[in-house]
Amino acid sequence: MANYSKREAKQWARQNMHGHWSTAITPFLPDGELDSVGVQGNLEHWLKLGGKGIGITWLTGEFWSLTIEERKRVCELSVKTLRGKAFLGVHTAHTSLKSCIELTKHAEEAGADLAVMMPPYIICRTAPQFYEFLKRVAQETNLGIAIFNSTQSGMALKPKEIAEMAEIPNLCAADVVATHRLAGDKIVVSAATEESFFYQDFYGFRQQVLFANPWDWLFDTPEESNFVRFVDHACRGEMAEAGSIYRTKINPLRELASTWMRYLMNKFGGAYPTQLKKTWAELMGLAAGPVRPPLMPLTDEERASFAKGLVEARQKAGLSMPPGAR
Numbered sequence: 001m002a003n004y005s006k007r008e009a010k011q012w013a014r015q016n017m018h019g020h021w022s023t024a025i026t027p028f029l030p031d032g033e034l035d036s037v038g039v040q041g042n043l044e045h046w047l048k049l050g051g052k053g054i055g056i057t058w059l060t061g062e063f064w065s066l067t068i069e070e071r072k073r074v075c076e077l078s079v080k081t082l083r084g085k086a087f088l089g090v091h092t093a094h095t096s097l098k099s100c101i102e103l104t105k106h107a108e109e110a111g112a113d114l115a116v117m118m119p120p121y122i123i124c125r126t127a128p129q130f131y132e133f134l135k136r137v138a139q140e141t142n143l144g145i146a147i148f149n150s151t152q153s154g155m156a157l158k159p160k161e162i163a164e165m166a167e168i169p170n171l172c173a174a175d176v177v178a179t180h181r182l183a184g185d186k187i188v189v190s191a192a193t194e195e196s197f198f199y200q201d202f203y204g205f206r207q208q209v210l211f212a213n214p215w216d217w218l219f220d221t222p223e224e225s226n227f228v229r230f231v232d233h234a235c236r237g238e239m240a241e242a243g244s245i246y247r248t249k250i251n252p253l254r255e256l257a258s259t260w261m262r263y264l265m266n267k268f269g270g271a272y273p274t275q276l277k278k279t280w281a282e283l284m285g286l287a288a289g290p291v292r293p294p295l296m297p298l299t300d301e302e303r304a305s306f307a308k309g310l311v312e313a314r315q316k317a318g319l320s321m322p323p324g325a326r
Contacts, residue, residue, distance in 0.1 A: 002108055002112075002113065002142050002143050002144070004142070004144070005142055006138075006141075006142045006169050006170045007169055007170075009142070009143070009144035009145075009169065009170035009171075009172045010144070010169075010170075010171075010172045010186065010187060012144055012172065013114075013144055013146075013172035013173050013187065013188045014172075014188060014208075016087060016113075017052075017053070017087075017172075017173060017188045017190075017208065017209045017211070018052055018208050018209050018235060019051065019052040019209060019210070019228070019231055019232050019235055020051045020052060020053075020209075020210050020213065020216055020227065020228050020231040020232070021051065021052060021053035021054060021055065021087070021089065021190075021209060021210065021211045021212065021213070022046060022051050022053075022054045022055070022213060022214055022215075022216050022217060023054065023055040023056075023058045023059075023060045023061065023212055023213065023214045024039075024042060024043065024046065024054055024055065024056050024060065024061055024078075024214075024217075025042070025060055025061055025062075025214075025274070025277055025278055025281055025286075025288060026039070026056070026057065026061040026062050026063075026066065026074060027039060027042060027281075027286075027287035027288050027289050028288075028289035028290055028291075028292065029289055030289060030290070032289075032290060032292060034066075034070050034073060034074070035287050035289055036073065036077055037287070038286075038287025038288075038289070039074055039077045039078065039081075039287075040077055040080070040081045041286075041287055042217070042281075042286050042287050043077075043078060043081040043082060044081060045217065045222070045286060046086075046216070046217050047081075047082070047085055047086060048222035048225075049216050049217060049220050049221075049222060049225045049227075049228050050225050050228045050229075051086065051216055051228050052086060052087060052209075053086055053087035053088065053089060053113070053114075054078075054082070054086060054087075054088060054089070055088075055089040055090070055091060055116055055212060056074050056075065056078050056088070056089075056090055056091065057071050057074055057075070057090060057091045058091040058116065058148065058212065059148075059150065059152055059272045059274070060214045060272075060274060060277055061074070061091065062274055062291065062292060062295070063091050063093065064121075065291075065292035065293075065295075068094075068099060068102065068103065071092075071103060072103070072106050072110075075090050075106065075107055075110050075112060076110050078090075078112075079110050079111040079112060083111060087113040087114065088111075088112045088113050088114070089112070089113065089114040089115070089116045089146060090103075090107040090112040090114070090115055090116065091115075091116045091117070091118075091148065092104040092107055092115045092116065092117060092137075093116070093117045093118045093120065093148075093153075094120070095120040095121060095122060095123065097133060097136060097137070100117070100120075100133075100137055101136075101137055101140045101141075104117075104137055104140065104141050104143065104145075105140060105141055107143065108141050108142060108143045112143065113143075113144075114143060114144050114145070114146055114172075114173075115137075115141065115143045115144070115145045115146070116145070116146045116147075116148050116212075117134060117137065117145055117146075117147060117148065118147070118148040118149070118150055118152075118153045119133075119153045119154070119155050119157070120133060120153070121152075121153045121154045122154060124153070124154070124155065125154065125155055126155075127157055127158070127161035127164075127165075130155075130157070130165075131161075131164070131165055134147075134165060134168065134171070135168055138168050138169070138170050138171060141170070142170065143170065144170050144171075144172040144173070145168070145170055145171050145172065145173075146171075146172065146173035146174065146175070146188075146211065147162060147165070147171070147173070147174040147175070147176075148175060148212060149162065149174060149175055149176050150192075152271075152272050157176070159176055159179040159181070159182050159183075160182060162174045162176055162179045162182075162183060163179060163182035163183035163186070166183040166186040166187045167186075171187060172187050172188060173187055173188040173189070173190070173209075173211065174187055174188075174189055174190075175189070175190045175191055175192045175211050175212050176189065176191070180203065180204075180205035180207075181203070181204070181205070184205055188208065188209060188211075189205075189207070190207060190209050190210055190211035190212070191207070191210070191211075192211070192212045192213055193213065194210055194213060194215070194227075194230070194231065194234070194246075194250075194254075196210075197210075197231075197234040197235075197239070197242065198239075198243075201239075206237060207234075207235065208235055209235065210231045210234075210235070214277060215227055215253075215254070215257065216228055216231075217281070217284070217286070218253075218257070218277065218280045218281065218284060219250060219253045221284075221319075221320065221322060223320070224249075224319055224320065226245055226249040226250055226319075227250060229245055230242050230245040230246050230249075230250055233245065248317065248318070249317050249318070249319065250317070251317075252313040252314075252316040252317045253313050253314070253317060255313070256309050256310065256313040257276075259309075260273070260276050260306060260309075261273055261276065264276055268295075268296070271295070274291055274295060275291045275295055275296065275297050275298055276298070276306070278290075278291055278297075279297075279298050279303055279306060280306075280310070283306075283307055283310055283322065284322045285322050
């Protein structure tokens with residue numbers, strides 16, 4: 001159960017959502033079944049990187065392909081692995097209101113720290129629709145709720161719309177930078193990409209957390225945890241130190257990621273390229289396994305090309321080669 005009340009959710013987020021919060025893939029076995037050992041092993045590896053919180057069963061975690069029971073199982077395994085060591089945000093979104101409430105209440109009872117929601121895809125196309133949906137879920141839980149604002153759901157909420165939703169007592173975070181000016185005093189606001197740190201002074205805000213970003217466990221190893229160091233410096237406003245780490249250790253890998261993200265999203269009509277994250281994870285020595293249909297894996301040629309690019313990017317950044325990328 002959450003260690004705060006519904007009315008304390010916003011205060012809890014302000015006090016605890018700092019530094020880097022990552023997002024995890026959901027590893028599968030070769031036959032496509034859930035890899036329970038891999039779920040825990042990946043999280044144990046991530047803990048060594050030094051992040052503050054992690055989210056499960058999000059876009060990166062293929063939530064849309066998981067059964068309700070599988071989503072609950074990943075939640076329980078994650079709570080068991082992370083309890084007392086890092087915060088856990090569970091993506092509980094579902095097109096069914098009843099199922100969304102079930103998943104959110106399960107996350108609360110299992111011991112998660114935060115629920116994460118996005119507008120129900122396919123049918124939800126306006127902010128008032130999502131507001132009513134969100135409000136009804138929030139009434140059923142004491143967990144703080146963060147909005148994951150992604151066009152992958154079929155709509156993107158405007159800052160003003162999120163600011164209006166911030167009146168919900170346990171809505172406590174969102175990942176839209178422009179919302180800082182309208183609701184930054186009510187909820188914790190972040191961006192899903194690290195570039196936001198470099199223009200926060202221009203827009204007049206100070207970001208305390210990088211929320212919903214999956215790059216630490218793809219870029220880093222426990223011996224060279226540069227992404228988490230970068231975020232920690234940036235959240236403290238130490239931009240000279242952050243910029244130095246970013247330019248030398250992170251940017252070569254970010255350029256590789258951006259190039260392949262653009263390529264795959266163009267190839268698959270804008271669909272989020274989870275297959276890239278899983279290929280990268282395997283090259284970093286983590287559990288990943290196949291993606292589930294309708295996602296398609298990288299071809300052998302694409303995989304070889306990406307692996308070559310990863311070696312070159314890590315060499316450019318002066319980083320060691322993980323076993324799978326050599």
